[in-house]
Amino acid sequence: MENLSIYIHIPFCVRKCLYCDFLSFPVCEEEDASEKKYLGKSYVNQITDKTAAQIDSYVNLIQKEITRTAPEYEKYRVISVFLGGGTPSLLPVGAVSGLIGSIRSRYRLAEDAEITVEMNPDTVTEEKLREYITCGINRLSIGLQSADDAELSRIGRIHDYGSFERVYETARRLGFGNINIDVMSALPDQRIADYERTLRRVTALSPEHISAYSLTLEENTPLYERREAFRFPTDEEEREMYALTGEYLASCGYHRYEISNYARDGYECRHNKVYWQRGNYVGFGLGASSMTENVRWTNPAHMGKYRDYVEEIGHSAGSGSGAVIRERETESFALQRLTAAEQMEEFMFLGLRMMGGVSGQAFRDAFGTGMEETYGGVIEKLCGQGVLMRDRDGVRLTKRGIDVSNYVMSQFLFD
Numbered sequence: 001m002e003n004l005s006i007y008i009h010i011p012f013c014v015r016k017c018l019y020c021d022f023l024s025f026p027v028c029e030e031e032d033a034s035e036k037k038y039l040g041k042s043y044v045n046q047i048t049d050k051t052a053a054q055i056d057s058y059v060n061l062i063q064k065e066i067t068r069t070a071p072e073y074e075k076y077r078v079i080s081v082f083l084g085g086g087t088p089s090l091l092p093v094g095a096v097s098g099l100i101g102s103i104r105s106r107y108r109l110a111e112d113a114e115i116t117v118e119m120n121p122d123t124v125t126e127e128k129l130r131e132y133i134t135c136g137i138n139r140l141s142i143g144l145q146s147a148d149d150a151e152l153s154r155i156g157r158i159h160d161y162g163s164f165e166r167v168y169e170t171a172r173r174l175g176f177g178n179i180n181i182d183v184m185s186a187l188p189d190q191r192i193a194d195y196e197r198t199l200r201r202v203t204a205l206s207p208e209h210i211s212a213y214s215l216t217l218e219e220n221t222p223l224y225e226r227r228e229a230f231r232f233p234t235d236e237e238e239r240e241m242y243a244l245t246g247e248y249l250a251s252c253g254y255h256r257y258e259i260s261n262y263a264r265d266g267y268e269c270r271h272n273k274v275y276w277q278r279g280n281y282v283g284f285g286l287g288a289s290s291m292t293e294n295v296r297w298t299n300p301a302h303m304g305k306y307r308d309y310v311e312e313i314g315h316s317a318g319s320g321s322g323a324v325i326r327e328r329e330t331e332s333f334a335l336q337r338l339t340a341a342e343q344m345e346e347f348m349f350l351g352l353r354m355m356g357g358v359s360g361q362a363f364r365d366a367f368g369t370g371m372e373e374t375y376g377g378v379i380e381k382l383c384g385q386g387v388l389m390r391d392r393d394g395v396r397l398t399k400r401g402i403d404v405s406n407y408v409m410s411q412f413l414f415d
């Protein structure tokens with residue numbers, strides 16, 4: 001039986017962080033969001049009835065999508081479920097367990113499946129954490145970003161470090177044994193010593209996993225508009241922060257297994273590895289992407305269109321499934337059948353994100369031809385430049401290659 005991973009997109013946040021260009025919508029009025037209250041009396045209490053109804057209606061839509069498309073995935077065994085966003089922990093009590101329940105009842109969920117929920121500290125209550133445990137969620141991913149309250153405020157996060165710490169401690173007390181913490185470097189006005197302090201405070205808590213990304217200043221975000229008001233780290237400082245992340249986390253017992261991800265032994269994120277290793281995954285919800293058997297598609301990112309799509313699956317139940325609709329609506333689903341060349345490109349540039357690199361045998365198994373026969377010239381050139389290295393069974397990035405990974409990966413694209 002083949003493996004499948006499931007992603008569920010919850011596109012709601014209390015308010016937009018100033019740097020965010022993800023598919024998510026603010027659900028609290030600005031004046032409400034400025035009244036900060038923490039664990040137990042969170043922003044959830046400030047959601048208006050109208051917004052709560054919109055959230056309920058959206059959760060119902062996903063329930064339908066999960067249920068109605070289930071027959072398409074009968075042959076798969078689900079090895080991971082990831083509720084991401086947006087802010088899944090914003091959902092009212094009962095919603096997350098309802099979604100997991102639908103998956104349990106309609107899909108073959110492996111007994112040891114990794115089930116993760118993303119959380120934003122100020123939207124979490126002890127009641128919700130208890131609900132997560134009861135419904136089988138066994139991994140939490142908490143968006144902290146920085147342990148410095150001034151930095152958090154500059155990037156428009158709704159929480160401070162104290163509220164994060166309370167959530168973390170409550171989760172541990174309740175028995176969660178697999179927690180990821182997201183941190184960010186290259187924040188406005190951040191110095192290397194500030195970032196190091198964040199790393200120190202985070203590692204002192206001993207999470208099992210740390211994701212560490214550099215802030216990308218995206219156009220059309222409020223932070224981009226206000227960029228002149230801040231001093232951003234120079235490229236050199238950014239590189240130093242990146243190097244510091246690897247060295248410091250290694251000294252604390254975390255190994256880097258992907259360009260931006262670090263874990264204690266046995267705690268690499270199974271779900272994300274499916275993306276990098278080109279496994280099968282299906283995304284439910286607004287704008288969610290899927291790829292099974294080298295066919296990729298994306299759900300509509302417009303709420304009305306997404307609703308129409310889910311309702312259409314209902315009408316065609318019995319005579320046609322979501323796959324049939326997607327075939328018909330190729331354009332709105334951005335459905336793409338990947339050619340062999342595209343599959344090879346992805347195999348290389350996604351696989352190289354992993355520190356273990358790309359296996360020559362796996363390449364041969366997937367494509368029936370050798371990696372060296374296909375990419376020999378490129379590999380030779382990149383090894384000569386010191387950014388790629390051959391190992392026993394394939395290639396991987398060197399330390400220098402990690403710094404210029406975008407360049408290295410671009411070399412594996414066919415013209």
Ligand code: SF4
Pocket residue numbers: 012013015016017020021022024085086087120143
């Ligand atoms: S919590 Fe995450 S998804 Fe929501 S606005 Fe902030 S960065 Fe974006």
